[in-house]
Amino acid sequence: MLAFASVPQIMYNIFCIRMGKLSQKGVKTHGESTPGPPGRTENHEKMEAYLDNSATTRVCDRAVQKMVYMMQQAYGNPSSLHRMGLEAELEIRRARESVACALGCAPSALVFTSGGTEANNLALFGAARALAKRGNRIVVSAYEHSSVLAAAARLAEQGFEVVQVPPDENGVIQPAAVLQAADEKTILVSIMQVNNETGTLNDVARIARLVKARCPVGLFHTDLVQGFCKVPLALQNTQIDLATVSGHKIHAPKGVGALYIKKGARILPMLYGGEQQGKLRPGTESAPLICAFGEAAARAWENREPDRIHIERLAARLRERVQDIPGIVLNSPAGALPHIVNLSVPGIRSEILLHFLEQREVYVSSGSACAKGAKSHVLAAMGLSPARIDSALRVSFSEENTLQDVDRFVDGVALGMNTLSRSK
Ligand code: PLP
Numbered sequence: 001m002l003a004f005a006s007v008p009q010i011m012y013n014i015f016c017i018r019m020g021k022l023s024q025k026g027v028k029t030h031g032e033s034t035p036g037p038p039g040r041t042e043n044h045e046k047m048e049a050y051l052d053n054s055a056t057t058r059v060c061d062r063a064v065q066k067m068v069y070m071m072q073q074a075y076g077n078p079s080s081l082h083r084m085g086l087e088a089e090l091e092i093r094r095a096r097e098s099v100a101c102a103l104g105c106a107p108s109a110l111v112f113t114s115g116g117t118e119a120n121n122l123a124l125f126g127a128a129r130a131l132a133k134r135g136n137r138i139v140v141s142a143y144e145h146s147s148v149l150a151a152a153a154r155l156a157e158q159g160f161e162v163v164q165v166p167p168d169e170n171g172v173i174q175p176a177a178v179l180q181a182a183d184e185k186t187i188l189v190s191i192m193q194v195n196n197e198t199g200t201l202n203d204v205a206r207i208a209r210l211v212k213a214r215c216p217v218g219l220f221h222t223d224l225v226q227g228f229c230k231v232p233l234a235l236q237n238t239q240i241d242l243a244t245v246s247g248h249k250i251h252a253p254k255g256v257g258a259l260y261i262k263k264g265a266r267i268l269p270m271l272y273g274g275e276q277q278g279k280l281r282p283g284t285e286s287a288p289l290i291c292a293f294g295e296a297a298a299r300a301w302e303n304r305e306p307d308r309i310h311i312e313r314l315a316a317r318l319r320e321r322v323q324d325i326p327g328i329v330l331n332s333p334a335g336a337l338p339h340i341v342n343l344s345v346p347g348i349r350s351e352i353l354l355h356f357l358e359q360r361e362v363y364v365s366s367g368s369a370c371a372k373g374a375k376s377h378v379l380a381a382m383g384l385s386p387a388r389i390d391s392a393l394r395v396s397f398s399e400e401n402t403l404q405d406v407d408r409f410v411d412g413v414a415l416g417m418n419t420l421s422r423s424k
Contacts, residue, residue: 048361049405053249054196054226054340054396055365060251062299063292066091067253070288078285079276088287095294099258102301103224103245104234110258111281112290116225116246117147119259120190122281123221123242124151126267127188128160134217135185141173141202142166143378144192145223152190165191170333171200171382175207179214186215194227197378197394198332199340201231205238212239219265225249225257229300230308230339241265247289251398252296256289307399312338314397314406321410327417331379331392341395342379344388345413348420353393356416362409365394 050058070091076084078092093107100107113119128138140152142164156162163181167173173191182189189211193204208220221242224233228245235243242265246257261267261280273282300307315338322328322343331342345353350366357364366376379389395409 046402048363049401049408051362051364051395051397051401051405051409053398053401054394056248056254057251057398058400059248059253059292060296060299062295063252066295067288067292070291074287078287079274091291091294092285092287095291095297098294098298098301099245102229102297103243103260105236105260106263109235109260109262111261111277112285112293113257113259113281114255114286115248115257116145116223116244117257119244119246119257120145120147120221120223121151122259122270123244123267124148124155124188124190125270126280127219127221127242128155128158129268130266131187131217131219132160135187137161137163137183137186139163139165139178139181139186139189141178141191142381143171143195143197144190145196145225148190148192148223149377166381167195167200169383170335171195171198171378172333172335173202173207175203175210178207179210182211182215182218184215184217186211186218188219188221189215190221190223192223192226193231193233194224194337194340195378196226196340197376197392198342198382199226199336199338200333201227201335201337204240205233208239208241219267226340227337229297229304230337232304235260235262242267247293247296250296250300252293253289256286256293258293303399308338310399311397311401314338314401314403315341317403317406318395318410321406322413325410325414325417328413329388331382331384331388339397341397343393343395344384344391345393345417346385346387346391348391348417350390350392352420353391353413353416356420357409357412360408360412362405362412364409365396366392 074087074091076088078085078089096107096110100110113122138152138155138160140148152162165173165177165181178189178191191202191204191207194201204222211218211220219241220239222240223244225244225246226249229250241262243260248254269280271282276282276285318341327345329344331344332340354364354366376389376392379392
């Protein structure tokens, strides 16, 4: 009924047809035109088995629609004093409320950034610069994302003493190990919640409580990127001072994230300019990205329970099926979260198997996408053998995956093991 469709709807339809997302014969779909959760319908015609959702996710319809609306209808500058500015500002306020709701914090505690990397950098440099006169030590886990480790390395070059805490053999950061590394002169401790390569979970609320008792001047930061909307955590009930989230891991577009800053925790900005976001992150807010993030966060938060159950089924199927294939070893411990499963096929290098699977339209990664094929510092920190590190694959699920995707991956690996070991 094109004649009655609104302008944004028409724009959106054009956008969808261009992107090949509308359900036409021969066009790949993700099941969104059929009722029920996306990707889980029986009749969807998805071509690929995309199992790299910890690298990034497909943008959900709600986020796309909101983004198009913000770019073409509510496109005023949120700082402008007129009605169009106010409309954009109100939309950003709504997005802030959605992200805050999923984080269990006050909307005013959030600063939107260009993503997880910027939020982590703002946390580390912002805290270090604000507290430099009160202490010199910074404690991080040895398997943080590169945006924490590289920022910490830069701070070390600037004279801060950076101490790395290794995980135990199960990939967990033990609170006692953090307390051993942190002293009363520690100004910042940064421990991630869910490791992005193995899915291991750290009790960051507990670690924060212990750290705050040990380090009176110190701030506690956590990278929540891989656990956001998956692991329930009400930030306002914790002693966590700073927390990072990123949009593109939860079906928002790339290029947007946020840093939570607890009331009273003082950090300095990295950028200087206008009055936006309490001067902590000046510059015209990217209303389309922020509002798409708000929609994606609302969707993920509303669906967290069915999504969790679905992803648990996928992970259980994967773990069960690989058990039957001699030569595959699991690197993610049993207690890891289900959306990330790391495994190795010793004897076949990760990249070889990854490209073999890619030819069959099965997409996984050999570790963190940011590492671009470099050897995993995460698996090395867990003490895994070089043979396991060199052959590691990370499978990461979203709720859009199906049991068939899991089977395609396992069948592909089994075929790869046969074919590639014979051709050696
Ligand atoms: N932190 C973790 C744990 C991540 O997995 C990632 C992305 O892979 C980031 C931070 C960086 O986020 P972004 O890609 O939004 O910069």
